[in-house]
Amino acid sequence: MCQSVMHLLPPYAYIKHGTMSVCGQDITNYTEKQMRKLRGSVVSMVFQDPLATLNPTIPIGKQITEAILKHQKVSKAAAKARALELLELVGIEDAANRFDLQPHFFSGGMRQRCVIAAALATNARLLFADEATTALDVTVKAKILDLLLDIRKETGVSIVFVTHDLGSVARIADRVAVMYAGKIVELGTAEDIFYDPRHPYTWGLLSSLPALAIETGMLRYIPGMPPPLLYPPPGDAFAVRNEYALAIDYEQMPPMFQISDTHFAATWLLDERAPKIEPPIKLRERSGKWTQI
Amino acid sequence: MDTDMIIELRDVRQYFRINDRLTIKAIDGISFGIQRGEVFGLVGETGCGKSTVARVISGIYHPTEGEVLFQGERISGRHHSKVQAQNLQHEMQLIFQDSAASLNPRMTVEQVILEPLRIHGRKDIRANSKARLESLMHDVGLSTSFLSKRPGELSGGQRQRVAIARSLILNPKLIVADEPIASLDISIQAQIMTLFQRLQRENGFSFLFIAHDLSVVRFISDRIGVMLHGKLVEIAPTEELFTNPIHPYTRALLSAIPIPDPIFERSKTIQYYDTKMPLGTTMVEHSPGHLALE
Numbered sequence: 001m002c003q004s005v006m007h008l009l010p011p012y013a014y015i016k017h018g019t020m021s022v023c024g025q026d027i028t029n030y031t032e033k034q035m036r037k038l039r040g041s042v043v044s045m046v047f048q049d050p051l052a053t054l055n056p057t058i059p060i061g062k063q064i065t066e067a068i069l070k071h072q073k074v075s076k077a078a079a080k081a082r083a084l085e086l087l088e089l090v091g092i093e094d095a096a097n098r099f100d101l102q103p104h105f106f107s108g109g110m111r112q113r114c115v116i117a118a119a120l121a122t123n124a125r126l127l128f129a130d131e132a133t134t135a136l137d138v139t140v141k142a143k144i145l146d147l148l149l150d151i152r153k154e155t156g157v158s159i160v161f162v163t164h165d166l167g168s169v170a171r172i173a174d175r176v177a178v179m180y181a182g183k184i185v186e187l188g189t190a191e192d193i194f195y196d197p198r199h200p201y202t203w204g205l206l207s208s209l210p211a212l213a214i215e216t217g218m219l220r221y222i223p224g225m226p227p228p229l230l231y232p233p234p235g236d237a238f239a240v241r242n243e244y245a246l247a248i249d250y251e252q253m254p255p256m257f258q259i260s261d262t263h264f265a266a267t268w269l270l271d272e273r274a275p276k277i278e279p280p281i282k283l284r285e286r287s288g289k290w291t292q293i
Numbered sequence: 294m295d296t297d298m299i300i301e302l303r304d305v306r307q308y309f310r311i312n313d314r315l316t317i318k319a320i321d322g323i324s325f326g327i328q329r330g331e332v333f334g335l336v337g338e339t340g341c342g343k344s345t346v347a348r349v350i351s352g353i354y355h356p357t358e359g360e361v362l363f364q365g366e367r368i369s370g371r372h373h374s375k376v377q378a379q380n381l382q383h384e385m386q387l388i389f390q391d392s393a394a395s396l397n398p399r400m401t402v403e404q405v406i407l408e409p410l411r412i413h414g415r416k417d418i419r420a421n422s423k424a425r426l427e428s429l430m431h432d433v434g435l436s437t438s439f440l441s442k443r444p445g446e447l448s449g450g451q452r453q454r455v456a457i458a459r460s461l462i463l464n465p466k467l468i469v470a471d472e473p474i475a476s477l478d479i480s481i482q483a484q485i486m487t488l489f490q491r492l493q494r495e496n497g498f499s500f501l502f503i504a505h506d507l508s509v510v511r512f513i514s515d516r517i518g519v520m521l522h523g524k525l526v527e528i529a530p531t532e533e534l535f536t537n538p539i540h541p542y543t544r545a546l547l548s549a550i551p552i553p554d555p556i557f558e559r560s561k562t563i564q565y566y567d568t569k570m571p572l573g574t575t576m577v578e579h580s581p582g583h584l585a586l587e
Contacts, residue, residue: 108339137338137505142549142563164479167508167551170558190555208483209553210512219490219512221483225448 005043005128007035023125041071044124048131050111054103061087061099064118071122086117089154090147109140113147120151130162141165145172166209170194175262178202181227181237187256188263198257198265200242203279220280236268244269244277298362299467299499300350300385301326305359305369307345307523319345320356321523324576327467332493332500334514334531336507336546338568342523343503347471350501351387352378364466383413386460390472392452396444396459403440406459413463429458432495434488450481457488461496469501474509482509489513507550511535516582519543524572529583539585542566 003009005020007030019028022042030038039045047053055063064083068074074082087095090113103111112132119127129148133141145168148159161172169176169190176193178186178201186199197203204222206212224241227233233240239249246268248254257270268274307320319342327333337343348354349361352368361369368381386409389395396405406429407422409415430437433454444452453473460468470489474482490513493500504510510517511531518528519542527540538544545566552558573587 138507138549138551139338139545139565142551143565145551146563165551166479166553167558170553170555171551171561173555194553194555204480206553208480210483210486210506210508211550211552219483219487221487222480223484225450225481 007032007039008045040067040122040124042124043126043128044119044122045128045130046112046115046119046132048134050108050115050135051103053115054111056103059100059102060106060114064114064121067118067121083117083121086121087114089120089151090114090117091143092117107140109136109144112136112140112144116144116147116151120155120157123155124157126158126160128160128162131164132161133168134163134165141168142171148172164205166194166205167211178205181232182229183237183266185238185267186265188259188265192260192263196259196263197279198259198263198270199267200244200269201238202265204241207280236266246274297328298326299329299331299364300501301362301365302346302350303360303362305346305349305356305361307342307349307354308357318523320349322359323520323523323525324359325518325525325528327499327501329466329499330497331516332502332514334510334517335501335503335520336505336510336517337520338505341520343505343520344471345523346520347387347469347501347503351385351469352381379413383463384465385467385469386463386465388453388456388460388468388470388473390475392449392456392476393444395456396452398444401441401443402435402447402455405444405455406440406462409459409463415463425462429461432461432492433458434484448481449477450484453477453485454488457485457492461492464496465498467499467501469503471503472505473502475504475506486512507546519546521568522572524586525576525584526572527583527585528576529585533580533583537580537583539579539583542568543585 004013004015005022015028019026021027022038027035027038054060061080061083064086065076065079068079068082069076084095084099087099092098092110092113103114106114133144136144149172151157152159159172161169163169173190176188176190177184178193178199180201186193186197186202193202194206197206207220208222210219222241227237227240235251236242236245236249236254239245242249248268254266254268256264256266258264259270269277303324305320305323306318309317309319311317323346335343335346345354349356349369356369359369360367363381363385368377400408403426406426410422426440427437430440435451435454439447439451444455447455474485477485486509502510502513514531516528516530517534518525519540520526521542527534527538527543534543535547538547545564548561548564552561575587576584577587578584
């Protein structure tokens with residue numbers, strides 16, 4: 001999805017229908033040249049593997065300076081100063097001395113910080129973080145999340161945080177979209193999704209968190225695997241893994257049902273003819289039981 | 294000698310000399326033991342020496358100092374013969390994080406799982422390998438149709454199941470799993486964790502589970518050791534560690550676990566621990582079985 005907005009997909013990937021716009025501009029049919037201008041200056045992206053993002057032979061500082069020079073008309077010295085400032089902003093200690101080191105001198109967390117610095121280098125208005133914290137340790141992950149929140153506060157950048165870690169989502173997100181097999185199956189505020197989830201897939205995701213399995217000692221999980229996107233099954237793609245699937249799920253794709261002003265979910269369970277099902281996961285009741293260490 | 298311990302590390306140090314001026318102390322004086330049938334979780338951040346511990350235990354590295362005892366028998370040191378080493382591999386198996394790299398891409402699943410038997414010349418098991426294979430595949434939740442496939446045709450979760458089946462075929466007494474679920478998707482992680490839990494209960498092997506995710510380790514472990522800079526900073530029974538963490542680094546780790554509850558999570562302040570602070574040198578026992586560095 002991120003790559004689609006960034007126009008980073010290979011040529012055989014095409015947009016069948018629909019439009020997308022960034023800052024009010026329709027970018028669906030942007031050419032490569034127009035996109036290049038947009039990338040970095042308006043939208044930026046942080047990937048999962050910082051080592052693959054960074055060039056291993058070029059010093060960190062130079063890579064960030066390069067990004068600034070590419071998009072802004074500033075002098076080399078000013079760009080360098082800005083790069084240093086950014087490295088300090090993302091919490092690289094002793095940035096001045098580390099400016100000329102190649103990426104392999106840095107730990108995974110520090111590399112990811114450098115990538116975030118490069119992504120922010122051009123005052124992007126929208127930042128895609130695609131599994132940006134997945135490869136990191138818990139403590140480093142927490143620091144990067146806090147860093148992203150701080151940066152948002154300071155620069156007002158919008159962040160699309162793509163992850164499968166629901167704990168991180170709870171910390172960082174205002175709104176959450178749950179995707180399955182290429183579709184958004186549930187959309188709502190973080191409170192909607194965590195305290196009042198409606199889609200069986202969201203239930204499954206929440207129940208497979210070990211943090212919630214401690215009391216019972218039993219970890220629930222979603223059986224099976226996501227369907228191949230090449231030959232999607234008819235009806236709801238999640239039906240075969242869904243213990244609450246109704247007969248209609250196998251035939252017809254559920255529409256988006258609106259639950260509240262902010263909350264949407266695509267499941268036939270929300271149809272008025274569907275049987276009422278108690279969600280297996282009750283986060284709201286547990287809320288407040290977490291203890292601060 | 295205490296033979297209740299399946300494996301015991303006594304003040305093990307593993308140094309790597311990079312050059313004349315630089316020596317990396319990957320493990321800097323670690324002592325702990327794992328009892329028979331126990332699940333021991335080892336946590337710590339990247340580069341703290343967790344994987345080195347796994348490698349020292351499995352005999353890939355020879356520790357610079359200290360000794361490793363397997364069932365009361367010393368297995369570290371260079372006098373340790375090849376025959377002994379093979380016997381050891383027999384009773385101890387490893388599962389790695391990257392199942393794509395740890396399975397030979399040119400072998401079929403059947404060959405992969407049966408390879409340990411071939412290497413160890415276990416004719417007794419090989420004779421009825423067909424039945425054994427089928428029951429193993431069933432145990433790890435794969436259908437027998439996978440036997441003729443190659444690792445490249447499998448998903449990450451399925452490959453990890455194959456790696457688990459391979460580690461079980463010799464009925465090992467100890468399984469060392471180094472970040473076995475870190476590269477898997479969340480719902481698949483849960484599947485593999487439940488699988489580990491079930492297999493451990495059924496087969497009763499001792500299990501060293503290495504991970505950086507504390508909530509995962511909590512789910513499966515009886516006891517947990519927390520590592521930092523090549524040292525164990527705290528070691529305690531699981532619930533004790535979570536309810537009464539003593540070392541500031543453990544507290545920092547616990548506070549960093551993301552909790553799937555937005556209201557709680559947003560208001561939570563995370564304690565950070567300056568990992569550059571010098572560590573104490575002696576472990577102090579705070580309650581039975583609960584030790585922490587000063």
